[in-house]
Amino acid sequence: MAKKLLLEKAHVEGIRYFDVYRREGGYASVEKALKMEPAAIVEEVKKSGLRGRGGAGFPSGMKWSFLAKPEGVPRYLVCNADESEPGTFKDRYLMEFIPHLLIEGLIVSSFALGSNRTYIYIRGEYAWIVAILEQAIAEAKQNGFLGKNILGTGFDCEIYVQRGAGAYICGEETALIESLEGKRGNPRIKPPFPAVKGLWDCPTVVNNVETLAAVVPIINMGGEEYAKIGVGRSTGTKLISACGNINKPGVYEIDMTISVEEFIYSDEYCGGIPNGKRLKACIPGGSSVPILPANLLLTTAKGETRYMNYESLADGGFTTGSMMGSGGFIVLDEDQCVVKHTLTLARFYRHESCGQCSPCREGTGWMEKILMKLENGKGEMSDIDLLWDIQRKIEGNTICPLGDAAAWPVAAAIRHFRDEFEWHVNNPEVCTTQNYGLAHYADPIHVPA
Amino acid sequence: MIKFSDEQLKQVQELVARYPEGKQKSALIPLLHMAQDTRGGWLSAETMDEVASLLQLEPIEVYEVATFYSMFNLQPVGKHVFEVCQTGPCMLNGSDRIIAHIKKRLGIGVSETTPDGLFTLKTVECLGACGYAPMMQYGITYREHLTEEKVDAIIEECKRDNHG
Ligand SMILES: Cc1cc2nc3c(=O)[nH]c(=O)nc-3n(C[C@H](O)[C@H](O)[C@H](O)COP(=O)(O)O)c2cc1C
Ligand code: SF4
Ligand code: FES
Numbered sequence: 001m002a003k004k005l006l007l008e009k010a011h012v013e014g015i016r017y018f019d020v021y022r023r024e025g026g027y028a029s030v031e032k033a034l035k036m037e038p039a040a041i042v043e044e045v046k047k048s049g050l051r052g053r054g055g056a057g058f059p060s061g062m063k064w065s066f067l068a069k070p071e072g073v074p075r076y077l078v079c080n081a082d083e084s085e086p087g088t089f090k091d092r093y094l095m096e097f098i099p100h101l102l103i104e105g106l107i108v109s110s111f112a113l114g115s116n117r118t119y120i121y122i123r124g125e126y127a128w129i130v131a132i133l134e135q136a137i138a139e140a141k142q143n144g145f146l147g148k149n150i151l152g153t154g155f156d157c158e159i160y161v162q163r164g165a166g167a168y169i170c171g172e173e174t175a176l177i178e179s180l181e182g183k184r185g186n187p188r189i190k191p192p193f194p195a196v197k198g199l200w201d202c203p204t205v206v207n208n209v210e211t212l213a214a215v216v217p218i219i220n221m222g223g224e225e226y227a228k229i230g231v232g233r234s235t236g237t238k239l240i241s242a243c244g245n246i247n248k249p250g251v252y253e254i255d256m257t258i259s260v261e262e263f264i265y266s267d268e269y270c271g272g273i274p275n276g277k278r279l280k281a282c283i284p285g286g287s288s289v290p291i292l293p294a295n296l297l298l299t300t301a302k303g304e305t306r307y308m309n310y311e312s313l314a315d316g317g318f319t320t321g322s323m324m325g326s327g328g329f330i331v332l333d334e335d336q337c338v339v340k341h342t343l344t345l346a347r348f349y350r351h352e353s354c355g356q357c358s359p360c361r362e363g364t365g366w367m368e369k370i371l372m373k374l375e376n377g378k379g380e381m382s383d384i385d386l387l388w389d390i391q392r393k394i395e396g397n398t399i400c401p402l403g404d405a406a407a408w409p410v411a412a413a414i415r416h417f418r419d420e421f422e423w424h425v426n427n428p429e430v431c432t433t434q435n436y437g438l439a440h441y442a443d444p445i446h447v448p449a
Numbered sequence: 450m451i452k453f454s455d456e457q458l459k460q461v462q463e464l465v466a467r468y469p470e471g472k473q474k475s476a477l478i479p480l481l482h483m484a485q486d487t488r489g490g491w492l493s494a495e496t497m498d499e500v501a502s503l504l505q506l507e508p509i510e511v512y513e514v515a516t517f518y519s520m521f522n523l524q525p526v527g528k529h530v531f532e533v534c535q536t537g538p539c540m541l542n543g544s545d546r547i548i549a550h551i552k553k554r555l556g557i558g559v560s561e562t563t564p565d566g567l568f569t570l571k572t573v574e575c576l577g578a579c580g581y582a583p584m585m586q587y588g589i590t591y592r593e594h595l596t597e598e599k600v601d602a603i604i605e606e607c608k609r610d611n612h613g
Contacts, residue, residue: 074469086536086575117469124482124520125576127589160467165478165518168574182474182510184517200472241580243538249580287537287575328579330538344537348574351519 003229005217005237006210007253010097016132018139021100029219030145033108034153041112045215047223049235054080054171054208055286055326057310061223066195067113068203076204077115078180079106079212081122081129082164082171086287086348087328090239091209093251095122095129099136103159105212107145108219110157113205117158121176124165133161168352172400173206174198175354186354187400210239230256234309238327244282245333247271256309260284261298261445263308264331277333279443281417284313285325287345288405290412291338292322294443318412334438338420339431342413343371349406360403363394367410374421377428384421388414417441453499457483461503473504477514480504481521490530491522519573527562527569529607532586535572538579547583548572550597554604567611568604 014020033041046061083091110118137159140146148156162180164170170179174188177199198204218226227235234256243249248271263269273279279294301320306312310324350364370387373379391407424431464476484496492515501508515521535544555568562569578584581593
């Protein structure tokens with residue numbers, strides 16, 4: 001069993017409530033941290049090697065050290081609980097089962113950054129989780145861990161939960177800030193970065209739920225100890241939400257030394273593919289990251305085992321690799337159609353584009369239309385090249401990374417599954433009722449040649 | 450014109466107090482949720498104007514926000530709204546079948562309401578329940594691992610709820 005740092009106690013009876021959480025050792029990191037210098041806490045987070053769990057994987061300690069500290073200006077910590085990347089449902093799990101862990105991490109982080117008003121921005125659809133978090137906040141406050149003069153240290157902090165209202169783009173940190181200010185979720189042009197000019201033009205740190213929860217074990221065990229778990233620059237544990245065609249969909253806390261093969265096939269994790277089907281493809285880090293055919297997923301292009309960590313998943317770059325992303329692990333079995341799956345993602349990005357930049361607003365619509373045409377047996381060969389051309393013209397030409405996020409899945413689908421797209425063009429009658437199947441994509445390890 | 454109740458006005462004050470002085474615009478989205486939840490599941494122009502005056506905003510500032518977010522309905526909806534997720538992971542687990550079944554059972558298309566005003570069917574994009582697919586949002590709850598039989602049971606539940 002891998003070591004668990006976040007979900008270890010998630011299923012202790014009654015852990016949602018303060019008394020049980022406290023009895024199980026909860027809030028010890030607050031007691032410890034509030035006796036430290038804020039800068040020393042930032043130092044521990046740096047030493048831990050923790051990387052942002054929201055998708056980009058940016059080193060959290062470094063991000064914290066960029067926070068501007070002008071005299072007399074408030075600073076804000078905002079927790080990003082917008083979680084809307086298809087395939088991702090790990091933050092929901094953490095907040096639903098062990099809400100106090102997030103609140104504890106938020107108190108320590110707020111103290112480290114000097115935030116007296118901290119906001120949790122949560123996607124609007126998670127309405128029932130708002131109630132769970134507000135209950136946890138109220139309990140923490142009753143017990144002196146929030147509010148005025150916390151534990152007699154003179155530190156004041158309030159945490160508020162703010163509900164969004166259905167917009168994936170509000171997960172992008174500057175769009176989130178706009179939304180929190182009561183506006184449309186249009187991302188801002190950077191620089192200035194939020195660390196200098198964020199919420200209400202004040203210095204702001206935006207971090208993912210899992211990132212902030214990880215601050216608790218880091219303070220409890222010390223940054224150096226934390227950094228010993230995992231491998232290389234992939235330190236600590238990572239929550240993976242696994243879905244698609246697997247026997248045991250759900251949220252798993254892994255230490256990043258296990259192989260992709262073990263993650264998919266072992267009973268401790270996904271438990272293999274249902275109904276004896278074979279593995280065709282997988283999107284290992286949320287809908288925005290490149291899809292990989294089974295042969296490139298389980299082993300790298302060099303033929304080495306691929307592991308569930310930042311470096312290994314990215315091995316080969318976008319030509320033969322993918323990304324850890326948000327940890328949304330989507331598995332496709334042999335009966336699935338890559339064109340159709342890509343179409344649903346293109347529709348998603350078209351729907352979620354905020355519309356500020358022409359390449360993203362227009363390009364996402366065009367990609368959806370062309371994919372729809374191909375999927376419905378009305379495509380031409382030139383459509384495949386057109387699709388490639390459009391995604392290239394979006395990538396890198398927009399205000400925020402949603403443009404790239406929309407382009408990458410389409411690019412990877414064509415790169416690795418071009419024959420399946422061509423088959424749709426060549427078999428217009430058949431492709432609406434049948435699937436292309438596995439071809440050469442099949443998992444080389446579990447399928448005899 | 451419908452007015453917010455005293456209880457709701459108190460809640461508005463509490464909301465506004467969560468933000469620094471002068472930043473009451475931040476209460477806009479929470480307030481629109483409150484309005485929609487208590488006024489038949491949608492936001493009329495009248496309601497939005499009232500929200501604007503409560504927060505000392507121009508009505509246009511409210512309209513531009515209400516039109517941006519997909520959870521706000523700017524047209525009347527049925528008493529029971531089914532929002533079925535159709536994104537990749539749900540599709541892999543048969544969301545097409547669930548949508549087709551609801552259409553057939555209720556005799557309506559996507560974004561339509563039954564003539565008796567009871568049901569509206571909407572399709573939505575990933576709701577963060579991909580591991581429990583196929584799924585839909587119904588009220589504030591998620592209904593997960595959907596099958597045709599489960600959908601039928603939910604429809605019956607709604608109908609009973611309506612008579613009871
Ligand atoms: C379109 C888009 C959507 C995003 N959605 C989320 C999200 O739902 N949750 C999240 O934590 N980060 C999301 N991010 C990343 C955030 O912009 C930001 O990098 C992150 O919250 C930083 O936290 P971290 O460093 O702790 O990962 C998104 C980014 C983009 C471009
Ligand atoms: S890339 Fe798309 S989502 Fe991002 S700012 Fe531009 S239009 Fe909006
Ligand atoms: S794809 Fe349906 S909930 Fe995520």
